[in-house]
Amino acid sequence: MAKTLYDKLWDAHLVEERTDGTALIYIDRHLLHEVTSPQAFEGLTLADRQLWRRSANLAVPDHNVSTFKSEREAGLDALPDAVSRLQLQTLDDNCEAFDVVEIPLNDVRQGIVHVMGPEQGAVLPGMTVVCGDSHTSTHGAAGALAHGIGTSEVEHVLATQCLIQRKMKNFRVEVTGRLAAGVTAKDIALAIIGEIGTAGGTGFALEFTGSAIRELTMEGRMTLCNMAIEAGARCGLVAVDDVTLDYFRGKPLAPKGAQWDVAESWWRTLQSDEDAVFDRSITLDGDAIESNVTWGTSPEMVTSVRGRVPTMAEMPDETARRGLSRALEYMGLEEGMAISDIKPDAIFIGSCTNSRIEDLRAAAQVLEGHKVAPSIRKALVVPGSGLVKAQAEAEGLDRIFIEAGMEWREPGCSMCLAMNADRLLPGERCASTSNRNFEGRQGSGGRTHLVSPAMAAAAAVAGHFVPVADAALEVGGAS
Amino acid sequence: MKPFTVHSGLVAPMDRANVDTDLMIPKQFLKSIKRSGFGPNLFDELRYLDEGQPDADNSLRPLNPDFPLNMPRYQGASILLARENFGCGSSREHAAWAMEDFGFRVVIAPSFADIFSSNALKNGILPIVLSAARVDQLFGALLAEEGYALKIDLEACTIRLPDGEHWSFEVDAFRRECLLKGLDDIGITLERADAIRAFEQQHRERFPWLFEDIAL
Numbered sequence: 001m002a003k004t005l006y007d008k009l010w011d012a013h014l015v016e017e018r019t020d021g022t023a024l025i026y027i028d029r030h031l032l033h034e035v036t037s038p039q040a041f042e043g044l045t046l047a048d049r050q051l052w053r054r055s056a057n058l059a060v061p062d063h064n065v066s067t068f069k070s071e072r073e074a075g076l077d078a079l080p081d082a083v084s085r086l087q088l089q090t091l092d093d094n095c096e097a098f099d100v101v102e103i104p105l106n107d108v109r110q111g112i113v114h115v116m117g118p119e120q121g122a123v124l125p126g127m128t129v130v131c132g133d134s135h136t137s138t139h140g141a142a143g144a145l146a147h148g149i150g151t152s153e154v155e156h157v158l159a160t161q162c163l164i165q166r167k168m169k170n171f172r173v174e175v176t177g178r179l180a181a182g183v184t185a186k187d188i189a190l191a192i193i194g195e196i197g198t199a200g201g202t203g204f205a206l207e208f209t210g211s212a213i214r215e216l217t218m219e220g221r222m223t224l225c226n227m228a229i230e231a232g233a234r235c236g237l238v239a240v241d242d243v244t245l246d247y248f249r250g251k252p253l254a255p256k257g258a259q260w261d262v263a264e265s266w267w268r269t270l271q272s273d274e275d276a277v278f279d280r281s282i283t284l285d286g287d288a289i290e291s292n293v294t295w296g297t298s299p300e301m302v303t304s305v306r307g308r309v310p311t312m313a314e315m316p317d318e319t320a321r322r323g324l325s326r327a328l329e330y331m332g333l334e335e336g337m338a339i340s341d342i343k344p345d346a347i348f349i350g351s352c353t354n355s356r357i358e359d360l361r362a363a364a365q366v367l368e369g370h371k372v373a374p375s376i377r378k379a380l381v382v383p384g385s386g387l388v389k390a391q392a393e394a395e396g397l398d399r400i401f402i403e404a405g406m407e408w409r410e411p412g413c414s415m416c417l418a419m420n421a422d423r424l425l426p427g428e429r430c431a432s433t434s435n436r437n438f439e440g441r442q443g444s445g446g447r448t449h450l451v452s453p454a455m456a457a458a459a460a461v462a463g464h465f466v467p468v469a470d471a472a473l474e475v476g477g478a479s
Numbered sequence: 480m481k482p483f484t485v486h487s488g489l490v491a492p493m494d495r496a497n498v499d500t501d502l503m504i505p506k507q508f509l510k511s512i513k514r515s516g517f518g519p520n521l522f523d524e525l526r527y528l529d530e531g532q533p534d535a536d537n538s539l540r541p542l543n544p545d546f547p548l549n550m551p552r553y554q555g556a557s558i559l560l561a562r563e564n565f566g567c568g569s570s571r572e573h574a575a576w577a578m579e580d581f582g583f584r585v586v587i588a589p590s591f592a593d594i595f596s597s598n599a600l601k602n603g604i605l606p607i608v609l610s611a612a613r614v615d616q617l618f619g620a621l622l623a624e625e626g627y628a629l630k631i632d633l634e635a636c637t638i639r640l641p642d643g644e645h646w647s648f649e650v651d652a653f654r655r656e657c658l659l660k661g662l663d664d665i666g667i668t669l670e671r672a673d674a675i676r677a678f679e680q681q682h683r684e685r686f687p688w689l690f691e692d693i694a695l
Contacts, residue, residue, distance in 0.1 A: 013682075021651075021652065021653070026682060028686075035509050036571065042512075055692045081510075083510040083511070086512060109695065122693065148594055149594070150598035152601040160672075161675060164667075166651065198564060198567055199592070202590065232592060254688075319496060323497075436501070438502065439502060441506075444505070
């Protein structure tokens with residue numbers, strides 16, 4: 001019978017099905033970080049349980065790390081926040097006690113777990129990958145079955161190497177045509193969420209197909225799959241092709257020599273069969289996708305940078321009107337106003353969605369020769385890993401950001417979730433390359449507009465949201 | 480996990496769609512390495528008028544009088560009535576721990592986000608999906624009548640309304656069994672250790688590169 005990519009990955013990891021419809025799925029790779037793992041390790045200790053397969057696990061601190069160079073260099077003991085210090089220390093202690101490989105804080109390979117994983121080849125095509133973080137969907141870009149889990153499941157995977165799962169349904173999202181200049185994977189992700197809503201993918205594995213997807217780089221595919229969870233889907237998937245193989249060849253933990261050849265022959269089968277049946281399918285016209293900006297407090301509240309905030313009259317029912325009214329009040333916006341009239345106070349370029357080298361290049365290209373507008377109070381660039389940071393510095397991107405008036409920080413999750421000191425003040429408005437615009441996400445009372453890196457840079461230069469091509473025209477000068 | 484068989488309790492309203500786990504437990508509380516003590520910070524930004532801190536004495540903080548969980552009529556509520564896509568966003572199980580610590584045993588909504596739903600079930604909280612129309616009806620009744628309570632029977636998979644009417648609901652058979660008996664997932668899975676080992680052996684033969692030590 002014809003199978004989807006998801007079906008193939010599921011079948012290759014199915015330990016057993018049970019009569020009640022649940023199944024045991026074998027997990028190849030388990031990524032851990034400091035926030036969702038301590039209670040899981042504690043649970044193992046209390047029950048006197050061992051790790052099932054130690055070498056499946058790889059840990060890195062990322063969510064709650066300082067992005068200040070001086071604080072990083074001073075080491076954990078000098079961290080002023082005692083609660084954070086204990087959390088980071090606990091990860092180190094647990095990794096030592098359970099003999100789990102950990103990339104430590106000041107290692108050049110440290111970074112956001114979803115940037116570090118593929119970068120090291122710790123995530124590979126055909127794997128099942130889990131992590132106590134919903135953005136684990138990122139790794140579906142590799143043709144891996146990857147999804148976020150809660151802490152009880154972290155403990156379950158540590159102890160059994162399996163997850164108890166019910167098979168998801170298959171949802172194909174086809175994006176045809178070719179993206180216009182300046183339109184990115186982030187804009188595709190926001191367009192899809194705008195189309196199907198934040199619950200549209202609930203219960204489904206989303207497979208992204210079509211010419212616009214095939215033309216994305218691996219990093220673009222990661223950005224897209226990263227936001228599958230924002231459409232409600234625990235996992236997003238892109239079929240394996242030459243782009244995938246070229247990306248993973250030579251990665252530190254990728255198979256080598258003859259073993260690579262064996263792996264490649266399996267990986268090349270990781271596509272949906274032509275006649276595979278999907279439970280749901282939609283098609284988006286890639287040519288028509290524009291640069292998008294979220295205006296509300298849910299990623300589905302999104303429109304083109306050339307668009308307007310919706311009006312009450314456009315809402316279909318009372319629940320929608322109340323939702324719009326609450327979002328506008330929280331965001332400090334008027335119904336019907338032009339997106340280009342929205343003026344951010346802050347810029348955040350970073351997160352597991354958009355902190356890879358191509359993201360930084362795209363932002364730097366817009367910023368080169370320009371200054372951040374005087375109305376912008378803070379502007380952070382937080383590379384996704386130490387290796388991304390080093391690469392950016394080798395290319396001189398750090399100079400472009402610094403000369404534009406932005407802060408060049410150390411790698412971590414930073415202002416995407418604002419667990420550390422990087423956060424918005426109440427009422428502050430941010431053009432952010434992250435993934436969630438929920439109330440208070442980037443700081444209590446903070447207001448988030450999700451955009452691509454180039455769009456964040458354009459807003460930084462112009463002082464308001466503007467199509468990338470127009471930013472330089474408005475302010476004049478170089479580039 | 481506490482077994483869940485029959486539960487009767489007061490209902491409180493959370494009348495908005497897409498309630499995300501950031502809203503349920505804001506990030507500053509995620510620094511804790513414990514599983515307990517999150518209840519006082521459930522819905523922190525809606526519940527209090529100031530910004531919460533992990534080490535603050537919550538009993539001294541100003542309450543938002545307009546937030547239902549602060550209203551006298553909803554004190555002691557153990558069933559939360561909510562709207563579409565409840566629990567979307569982050570996988571943080573801290574959200575389920577906060578619900579449990581606060582005293583909620585049941586959430587009723589037209590739909591739930593997958594990860595939250597799974598986390599809730601692992602912490603003895605039953606997410607019940609009802610049609611949007613029935614949820615609407617419950618909201619109407621709840622707002623109209625002080626002390627509105629429901630009786631949830633997981634054995635029979637029914638909700639008993641105050642007027643004696645019974646509605647049935649569906650729940651995953653495996654999860655229902657775990658809740659009824661208070662079973663630990665890990666214990667159940669480890670009973671299948673031989674099957675896991677057998678699978679692992681053939682998986683290793685097929686994909687040997689997956690089993691190499693991480694040498695970084």
